[in-house]
Amino acid sequence: KNQVEQSPQSLIILEGKNCTLQCNYTVSPFSNLRWYKQDTGRGPVSLTIMTFSENTKSNGRYTATLDADTKQSSLHITASQLSDSASYICVVSAWGLTGGGNKLTFGTGTQLKVEL
Amino acid sequence: DSGVTQTPKHLITATGQRVTLRCSPRSGDLSVYWYQQSLDQGLQFLIQYYNGEERAKGNILERFSAQQFPDLHSELNLSSLELGDSALYFCASSVEGGGGAFFGQGTRLTVV
Numbered sequence: 001k002n003q004v005e006q007s008p009q010s011l012i013i014l015e016g017k018n019c020t021l022q023c024n025y026t027v028s029p030f031s032n033l034r035w036y037k038q039d040t041g042r043g044p045v046s047l048t049i050m051t052f053s054e055n056t057k058s059n060g061r062y063t064a065t066l067d068a069d070t071k072q073s074s075l076h077i078t079a080s081q082l083s084d085s086a087s088y089i090c091v092v093s094a095w096g097l098t099g100g101g102n103k104l105t106f107g108t109g110t111q112l113k114v115e116l
Numbered sequence: 117d118s119g120v121t122q123t124p125k126h127l128i129t130a131t132g133q134r135v136t137l138r139c140s141p142r143s144g145d146l147s148v149y150w151y152q153q154s155l156d157q158g159l160q161f162l163i164q165y166y167n168g169e170e171r172a173k174g175n176i177l178e179r180f181s182a183q184q185f186p187d188l189h190s191e192l193n194l195s196s197l198e199l200g201d202s203a204l205y206f207c208a209s210s211v212e213g214g215g216g217a218f219f220g221q222g223t224r225l226t227v228v
Contacts, residue, residue, distance in 0.1 A: 034217075043118065043206055043219035044159070061162065091217070103172055104149065104210075104217055108158040 002027040006107035013114055016093045017080055018072050021110045023073040023090030031093040035064050035075045039066070047075070047088075080114045087111050119143065120144055122207050122220035130228055134195040137223045141188055141209030147171065148190040149217060150182055159206065162223040197227045 004025045013019050025033070032051045036044035048057040048064040050073070056065050061078045075085055090107040119142035129135055139164060141148050150162040152175075161174035162187040165184035176182075179197075204224050208217035 036219075041204065041222075041224070042198070043120075043221045046218065087158075093217075103164075104161075106159050106161065 002092070002094060002103070002105040004090055004105045004107035006058070006110050008110060009108070010111040013112070014082060015082055015114050015116055019077050019080060020088075020110065021075045021077075021088050021112070022077070023092075023107055025071050025073070025090070025092045025095045025105070025107075027071075027092040027105050029095045030068065030071075033064075033066055033073050033093045034091045034093070035062070035073075036089040038089060040086070044089055046056050056107060060075075069087055077112075082114050082116070085112060085114045118218040118220065120207060120209050120218050121122075122205075122223050124225045126225060126226075128226045128228060130201060131197055133197050133227075134193065135137065135197065135204050135225065137191070137192040137194070137207075137225075138189045139140060139207030139220060141190070141207075142218055145209035145211050145218075146188065147217075148184055148188070149208040149209045149210075150190070150192050152203050153206060153210065154200075154203040154221075157203075169199035191203075194225070198218070199227050201225065202227045 007022045008094045034049040035047045038044040050066045066073045087109040089109040094103045122138040123138045146167045149164045151159040162176040164172040182192045204222045206222045208219045210217040
């Protein structure tokens with residue numbers, strides 16, 4: 001069964017500090033892994049997407065890593081800001097059947113709060 | 117702007133009623149996904165359509181149904197509404213071949 005587990009469930013950090021969120025998955029056959037940021041009451045917004053051959057991808061202060069061998073990914077946030085307070089969701093895509101499209105498996109998210 | 121459009125943005129209705137939520141995917145995307153997000157909960161996958169056909173089903177109640185039309189827009193029908201159906205309903209779309217998914221801004225449904 002395809003599963004995506006994220007840790008920690010929630011995290012509180014001080015503004016300006018760094019943090020790392022984890023995502024472990026058992027999804028096969030693996031297509032890609034995407035990190036989303038979801039502000040309260042808004043739709044998730046894609047931060048990074050990585051395929052099997054990519055092991056790191058940056059988007060401003062966000063850097064995602066992927067270890068396809070251990071099926072682990074992390075999202076590192078540098079110099080956190082108050083606006084980083086949100087839920088961060090890891091989504092892993094599995095190749096679908098021929099002509100059937102991909103299947104997505106969502107993690108339950110890490111709730112990040114950045115405080116002064 | 118993700119390119120995925122959901123209407124309406126807000127909906128308030130009474131218990132027992134039926135509503136229809138609409139989603140227009142990004143141009144060229146064949147897959148449409150529907151998700152429910154209750155207060156302080158994660159995204160719960162409801163159903164996926166691919167090029168007009170049901171592709172995968174998640175935790176979708178029998179009172180709920182969906183379809184994808186030839187122009188690829190999709191509708192989620194919720195009937196016999198209960199208070200517990202109050203939630204944000206998100207639509208996402210993706211291309212075939214691993215493009216990931218782009219989300220709309222959601223429809224906030226309040227059942228009173």
